Amino acid sequence: MELQLEVNNLYLYYKTYKGIVEAVDGVSFYVPKGMAVGVVGESGCGKSSTANAILRVLPKNTYKYEGIVKLDGINLMDLDDDTFNREVRWRKISMVFQGAMNSLNPVLKVGFQVAEPLIIHQGMSKEEAYSKAAEMFELVGLPTQFLDRYPHELSGGMRQRVVIAMAMVMNPKLLILDEPTSALDVSIQAQIMNLLKDLKEKYKMSMIFITHDIALASDISDYMAVMYAGHIVEFGPSEEVLLNPQHPYSQKLLASIPRLREDKEPEFLPGTPPGLINPPRYCRFANRCHKVFDRCWNEEPQYYKIGKEHYVKCFLHES
Amino acid sequence: MGEAILELRNLKKYYTLRKGLFGKIIVKAVDGVSLTFKPGEIIAVVGESGSGKTTLGKTSLKLLEPTDGQIIFEGRDITNSKKDDLKWFRKKAQIIFQDPFQALNPYHSIYQILKEPLEVHGEKDEDIIMKKILSVLEEVRLVPPEEFLHKYPHMLSGGQRQRIVIARALLLDPIYLVADEPVSMIDASSRAEILTLFREIQKARKLSIMYITHDIATTKYFSDWIAVMYLGRIVEYGRTKEVLNNPLHPYTQALINAVPDPDPNNRFVKRPVVPGEPPSPINPPPGCRFHPRCPKRFEPCDTEEPKLIEVGNDHYVACHLY
């Protein structure tokens, strides 16, 4: 199995006036070629920061940024900013940011916004860029007449398709999506998910799908990474993580989702995750864990491998 | 059983927009909705954007003036009552909004926020006010309650803020509550917690609730009845279990299909989707409003509007298939 992306011990800390935010704290996972990995967690667990870290979208107050991010075997962290900008960002890896559909430039036509990166980064002529944009529109299921429309003339779902077209325009190998459907109606959400399934199948796109809704993630993900307080606490194929979760948090997470098709009353998990400024130096889930024991309060568990591809960060699985 | 607390009879809310210098557009946001709320019952109003569900909720509280139809609360017709005559009503009917970040004034402390409804309705005794505030904070499980009084909204998590919003609505001891998407801005994993808490409070106080949502999955645990709205009209209505297990209207079926459960097999299957976008109420299609998107449409659908008819067992649907 070939890996499109390999992330090893990735760290991203920010400095704020309140202290240092350890947003991404030694995160490791991988994305096999042509597969989708769902990164699931509550707000504030660091999932968006992980995406930013991979794409090197760093704020001015970055305090620590290190680790290994390999794309097709090449460590991206070795590249300097210029090379990264020119060759990786948007070309090999691109991203649909959270709320992107609402950050389209309201005074520019959507066709132009999709074509622009081609004109600027690839030096294409206007005609070429526009024809590529038209191709993209077809790809995402938008009529080509819409190239001349302004964002406010399109519905939410259509704008989200525009944003996906923008992300795909330079044929990236890996597409990262951060809550791509959170502001959409359920029926439109289903349409967009179908579109993503299409793209994945036809173009063998590798994807990272970030969301707080594990049910939604299951709609596309081959692998699941469950994040909690800056750590990935469980990673593995969807079948294993969804049907046989090993980390107590994953178990509780799955138990708390209201299910339409099963008669399970949702349980809920009381309490809140620890903040990312000065987080506990022992297991971060200890105070809410139903299987907690002594060791959990003293050390941080390592990442233990419990199956061919299944990893858990929990002392219960120390092997 | 009890008398109906609130009856909405053929309620309509139209907006008039000016187009150009002389033209007018009428937006029929709510176009003839009838619902009856009995004490202690939750009716879920499910729909997408453009369905009119939020407008329905606000109109039922007279936060918007109805264009037609009647609102009968505790037997009194308040359809045309003026703002000044409704203070008694405001005590008994409250609303909870979906965005916990926006529903609380960022410049007020929790104490000030919770004090307000009591002050507005004339409570002056500081001790009584404090007692009520502490009691309602405990009810929403924000304990110890004293710790929260001096905090400001931005210091609390989304879930905590939403609980404050609920607490504020409960202070005046209402008997009817409109909950407009109360958990849609909260993480999926925390929704169950809030809804469970809310259900307990509702049962203890015998509140009637209009639960407005676009997420049909939550209705299973938080409603007794479901009314599915599309473009200002109810297209299906019935007991929750019945509607979820046996959805009759193609739109209801689509809504149910659109919601995934956490199942690894989902990724291999494309969901059956209803094509197109939820339409805007400015120009509703002729005949059955859903017909342009309906996978099961046939002859009469584009000319005649189907009426809401009972198909047995308190289950109503408005569709030519029946």
Added chain:
Amino acid sequence: MAFERSAWSIFIESLVGKAGLILLLFMVVMSGYVLLAYPMDYGVRVWNNDKKWTDLPRAVPPEWWDIFDPRDLVTHRIFIDTKYDYTTEIFGMDAIVYEIEYEHTEDGFPTGLTVKYANLTVYSQFGAYVFINITRPDGTEINLFFKQEPVPVGEDISFPYTLYPEQDALIQVNTEDTTIFQLKSFLFSQYGISLNKSVIEAIGGIRVIFGTPIENENQTDFEVLKGLYKIKVMFASQDLIDVERVKVIIGGEVYGILGTDTRRRDLFQGLLFGFPIALSIGVFTSVLTTAIGSTLGIVSGYKGGKVDEIIQRVTDIVYNFPFLPLLIFIVFIISRIPDFPRLIAIIGAIVALGWSGLTIIIRSMVLSLRESMFVESAKAIGASDTRIMFKHIFPNLAPFIFAQMIFFTPGAILAEAALSFLGLGDPNLPSWGKIIEESFRGSSLQLGMWWWFLPPGLLIMLAAITFVFIALALEPIVNPKLKSR
């Protein structure tokens, strides 16, 4: 409160914030000092009262200017004696002598020689004689001046009688006719130079008193005589005589921290007084303007309907008035009304013309705020409009309003300065604008009296900049909060 602390730290981190705060502190300290140390009617009683300034030289630059001028400039000297030094006999009369000595080291001539005395008490009708006499470093002596101080006649005059009880007698020695005459004879007898009285006046009596003549082709020029000078002021009478205080003033070419103007007023004092004036007018005006503007904006934006329409129309009209021309016009008209307190007119006019801009902005902010959920929630609870406007909407606007208030202050300060400069200011208040106006009227520009027009100009700028800096430092705090909500 967490976000107030972060607002403060953003403010304090910026350079302009720090600078603005330091300047503001400076202005407040200066104003505080003035309010404590000076009486409230300073303007009328002292500043505009020429009699209070007779001890100072006329229109001279500050003392420190000496460093920059290649010549050694003459210091201004005031000698005060309250007890006579010895007695002597003049023309058969007993006289008390007040003698002062001073060393003239500078390259220039003094600007004047003035003698003042107070409370001259005579014991009989005879009165007294005053003689002024100078001994120069070269040993020569000049009898400069003499006069008789007669006693007024009348039934109510009793002895001992005191002359000059309230106001000192003032003798501008170097310009007195008597002195010029004496100098003419001195020049002839000492140097054999014959000059007309008018020529001596043209040259300046002071140059003769303190200099030695040098022949220069056809003219007579004078060179400064450096060294020890003794000046004697003698009071003679056939009877007893008493003087409380004698002042001898050797006029300098420089004076004080900021020099003097043509009315001999110490500019440092006058400009000092400008601090509380600028601060109070600036702040008071902008507080009033902001209060009116934001209240109207909130009411208009929230209420809508007819109220909104009316307020909007009025606001539009006032907004489109040209501020400065109309301001000048209004104050001018009001100044024609006798006895109308000018300061109130100025503040009133600035406020009346300035409130509309804020109303427009606040109104549009309120339009969006009134749709927010917490306002709807408040309505659902049954809160009244007034309550919502002032307890809900206003706090959300408060930081912005506060920043606007600060931003308006320099405008108010400049408007007042402009009005004063045009002569429409309050004549009794030594505001900076007024001082600039007087300096222009006194031809300070043409005469190069930079110390008269530059400092007030710089101070006005400083006051304006203080508030501009503070407003700039507040901007990042005010804006993102509005955006994120």
